[in-house]
Amino acid sequence: GAGVSQTPSNKVTEKGKYVELRCDPISGHTALYWYRQSLGQGPEFLIYFQGTGAADDSGLPNDRFFAVRPEGSVSTLKIQRTERGDSAVYLCASSLSGWAGSPLHFGNGTRLTVT
Amino acid sequence: GESVGLHLPTLSVQEGDNSIINCAYSNSASDYFIWYKQESGKGPQFIIDIRSNMDKRQGQRVTVLLNKTVKHLSLQIAATQPGDSAVYFCAEGSSIQGAQKLVFGQGTRLTINP
Incomplete structure (x- = not known):
């Protein structure tokens, strides 16, 4: 079946601009996650949704980052006043339940480049 | 802070050989x-x-071993194929601390030599 879909696959923006990254999870998965992966590193947790609510946003680096999932399916990660240090691959994942033993299934990510 | 790490950043094996990728973790939770x-x-x-x-779990051509005493995890890939070439990550989670927040x-x- 269809996996996690992320759009756009690449995004180039200028420093100071606002960007939105979209994630379509696997149908039926209640849990959705955003991770960020810098070059040569493993993914780092940003935020986790169970249904429509952000159950854990402790990984968001600062208040320029915000994510929503208004209907419990599609999610948007929003970054305000982008900085060059925000350049990374932003990965979205979904899982059936959000509990241990329910593996995360990742999309191919959005590569964000801030110039 | 607590972290997950890998012993070897690169591993090169001959096609058909078995591969073992190791991982150490430090979060006892x-x-x-x-x-x-x-x-x-x-x-x-x-x-x-x-x-x-569990100490061991097997899948198709892969086996994961967990040694909680020394906080060590390994992935064994049997009869490696060219398609196994990739970067392999281990990740850990804690049911108490929020299993979804994988580290x-x-x-x-892993590079497979012909």
């Missing part, structure tokens, strides 16, 4: 461990997971 495979330009792909009440290691690049 971790009770869920996962291995992911990541090919260039793609997201991490789930391979196999194991919970802390990933840096990764090991």
